[in-house]
Amino acid sequence: MAAITAQKFGSTMHKLGSFPIPPFSVRKRSIYRSIYGIKLVQIKSIYSNMEKRKWVVPKNSYRTVCNAGAAELGGSGIGSFEELTEQRLDGEIRPKKKKKKKVSVAGVDQDELVDPLNLADPDSLFVEFNGVHLHHKVADFSSEISAASASDLDNGVTTKENSISTSIGIPAILLHGFGATVFSWERVLKPLAKLIGSKAVAFDRPAFGLTSRIEIPATGKLSTMNPYSIGFSIAATLNFIDLLQSQKAILIGHSAGCLVAANAYFEAPERVAALILVAPAIVAPLVIGKNDNTNRIPSKRNGLDDNSTSEEGENPFRKIRVMLFKLWTGVSRLVVNMVQEMKAMANTLYRKILSVILRSNFAVMLVRLIMDKYGREAVRNAWYDSKQVPDHVIHGYTKPLKCKGWEKALLEFTLAMILDSGSEGKPPLKKRLKDISCPVLVVTGDTDRLVPAWNAERLANSIPGAKFEVIKNCGHLPHEEKPEEFVAVIQ
Template identity: 55%
Template structure:
């Protein structure tokens, strides 16, 4: 048995340290020289140190559309010198007001040549500007002051909740707040509140893209408060014209060929066939009702699942990724000539991404739109366009890639008496890309509707 045991080492070898591998010798030498052990990661290419131990300059910073997401601020901290805030139901709405009495035009970026001497005569109606999805007060910056001079009244633009510098309110489905701040109903209420804020009985509402939905809904909520509507590139699905059923005539002809002699007794075949048809109709009605119930249940489950996903951390990651990859690209595609989109424009659209909680607010706004569209009780705006009776102007760019010009024309045709104007060489943002032409079109419309009789005759002649 002793021969199976490993022999004990020589006495001298028992006191010697084990020989170190050759690749550890440089590391041992550096440790002896006082080099911090954290630098040993250079010796192990697969080793990743904890982010908390990394120097601040080496940490990976999050960025969305070029905006650092590690240094977000409250929206009010990003306000401009001419910014104001108006609180409604705990939401502080960012807005700007231009008055026709303002003499300082040094910050006006648009040409005053569009405001003619005739345009300086008094219309006296304030104008409210409603931006589209992903935009803000910034999108009206080139036309606010000229519009105030044209109307000889105040012009107000505000950021709807989830956009611009309006405060990001917390909201969930079971919240105790009286109204979802990201809903269409809240935007309508805010629009009417701003008319009161200006001390006016009624105002002209100018909506752009999705802002047109707010303008039209505000009209349906309180038509007596809306003097006129200007719908710019309206993101409203226009209904197609009704087409008569060509089969109606054939059906009438078939009815005429069926004998209808009440005195002639029905045959046995006729009685059996008539009963069979009634049974089939009854079964078809039951199947149709079952399908409607199943469809409503599936739609409800789908909406609930989608809302749960959007409110998860994955939803926040998704919206940040989308804004990072397509945010600036979307702005460029909204122009007829993307090469003319300046850094000033990009900065204006990406500035709200510096607001704390912007992604959560944007998701809640999207959720609100999904719930509204899935509502069985809400009548789509497109089906009520024929009910509008106030003066309406529809404006579009001839090369709009987001809301095609043909859809805007269909919206104009669906509204009784609406005027339709196309701006050449223009995309989805006429008020930014072609401010002079946009102001000219709006001024001509306002002169025709609200001007003196002489001005109306002049504009009709033009």
């Protein structure tokens, strides 16, 4: 290094190349030692402002020597001057702030989340229902026929190709499964509208797609229905029938969407024309029984009828027996009430604990980790041949990860699904399947790895008059993998 010289500042002699000493700047010394690990720094020129007691360092005054000093440390991993420091306008040099590491989930940058409305497609539509903006798309057969007819007339062509019988004339509402969106119906929406000769509507259920995410209070109490509950999806489905200005509609559900379709039927059976259940995520009953009420036992109050004769009053043993029976009945009721109250308390405690866990920051981090690691793989695994999944399909499923609050909404949906508050007081769905009286078609792929084909077949057998169809070389998504065959099966 060059020879060290000295220069006098006021009454203080300072050696050029050494560190400033108090009262000039103690902080600079710690900066240099922590960053460069050297004791001597040669400075080309130093200026002193004695009034402010602050060093003013000209630009680039440290650059050459500091880099040389870092090199003398034998490549200790210390970065260059430009990488580690920044110079303020007043000449003061400070260490650079570390850039925040970008976080991505399934390839989607989580630092640039936007409102779902900003991700809408040109054909996207939104309708407000109970404070939730439901994203949906509509395929209108009549408008397409009118456009085609007008085009044919302009070209002087007459054709009967589009004159399909519109004897059905009933709209269809398409309900996607868990983790899916309107995108999953993209390839069959227009063909289905053409098939039924009416409108086909697909909408994003809350927590999925581009439907708005509603923040649930920490208390979990809402003035309206929980938008993430199955009850809300059922109400929204019936509301779409009203929006279509129709008395009935065909409900087409896929996977978990079949739960919404089936429950919507029991909510308003007169408004459901038919059910089409695709790869239904409904647990079929193990034993297919009959609706038989002949085994009911008449109540006779332990053999005592109301036509008691005077002999009862004259028989002391019978009186004792009646008193003991009443006492036993009272004790039994008391025990049953206590058990029910304890069960209710345990259920309430369970709900509170589960709510706290799923609404915690840890749960948010966990769901991000799961979606990042398994999200795209789950889509590929749903296909018959995972290697044939196009990139645009993966993009269609990961697009909603750009929405603000997607992870919290997914957790709220999971919480509502577990608690299942919408079906309290009702028997399980699998016990009510035998009561479905509308036409039912069950469709599945022969290699469905998520919902086995045997479960779909057993489900079809448990519904009176239901038809069962299997699409060969197809996985969990028949309407995406084999759209032509899917439409043909429905026809």
